[in-house]
Amino acid sequence: EIVLTQSPATLSVSPGARATLSCRASQSVGSNLAWYQQKPGQAPSLLIYGASTRATGVPARFSGSGSGTEFTLTISSLQSEDFAVYYCQQSNVWPPLTFGGGTQVEIK
Amino acid sequence: EVQLVESGGGLVQPGGSLRLSCAASGFTFSSYWMHWVRQAPGKGLVWVSRINSDGSSTNYADSVKGRFTTSRDSAKNTLYLQMNSLRAEDTAVYYCARGGGVTMLEFDSWGQGTLVTVFS
Numbered sequence: 001e002i003v004l005t006q007s008p009a010t011l012s013v014s015p016g017a018r019a020t021l022s023c024r025a026s027q028s029v030g031s032n033l034a035w036y037q038q039k040p041g042q043a044p045s046l047l048i049y050g051a052s053t054r055a056t057g058v059p060a061r062f063s064g065s066g067s068g069t070e071f072t073l074t075i076s077s078l079q080s081e082d083f084a085v086y087y088c089q090q091s092n093v094w095p096p097l098t099f100g101g102g103t104q105v106e107i108k
Numbered sequence: 109e110v111q112l113v114e115s116g117g118g119l120v121q122p123g124g125s126l127r128l129s130c131a132a133s134g135f136t137f138s139s140y141w142m143h144w145v146r147q148a149p150g151k152g153l154v155w156v157s158r159i160n161s162d163g164s165s166t167n168y169a170d171s172v173k174g175r176f177t178t179s180r181d182s183a184k185n186t187l188y189l190q191m192n193s194l195r196a197e198d199t200a201v202y203y204c205a206r207g208g209g210v211t212m213l214e215f216d217s218w219g220q221g222t223l224v225t226v227f228s
Contacts (some may be wrong), residue, residue, distance in 0.1 A: 036153075043218035044153065049209035055216060082111040087153055091213030095167040098156040
């Protein structure tokens with residue numbers, strides 16, 4: 001089973017600032033990595049798939065990069081609606097499909 | 109607009125059973141793989157199961173294998189999760205999700221979730 005480790009667990013960022021979230025895989029997942037956003041009391045929503053492709057309707061301030069075992073989600077200028085928990089998920093080796101433990105982005 | 113609406117959650121004792129349903133609309137249900145993902149209170153996301161587009165192939169997390177069964181009815185545009193021999197650790201919000209992206213192994217649409225509580 002591929003283990004995804006997200007860091008940091010919590011990220012405190014000021015509105016308008018840049019946020020960089022990390023996801024590390026226990027073995028290579030190629031580019032088969034997705035990112036999700038989950039706001040309190042809501043279902044997750046897909047942000048990025050294929051490591052760097054934005055899902056339909058996702059603002060351009062969200063970008064994904066990386067391949068192999070190291071991945072990054074960058075939010076270029078945090079808006080109030082971006083404060084949420086972010087999860088990475090791999091689909092290269094399955095079952096099982098696995099998620100990281102999440103990074104909470106909070107207001108500084 | 110893609111819509112996924114789960115139902116069937118509730119309170120159940122250990123060893124009991126529940127069947128969750130997920131009604132799909134706004135897309136060609138029979139063309140997509142579908143998944144169940146769960147989230148224990150205050151915890152992260154855990155993939156539970158996947159079913160292919162015609163229902164002929166399924167996969168499960170080890171933690172539910174042999175106890176849970178996922179199925180689909182394309183005539184009713186509905187996905188199911190039959191949960192037997194429930195344990196306290198199965199307590200979670202259960203989401204159905206559509207397989208999207210390039211491989212149908214990413215989750216591009218989610219339902220609102222249904223809460224399953226296993227208590228004694």
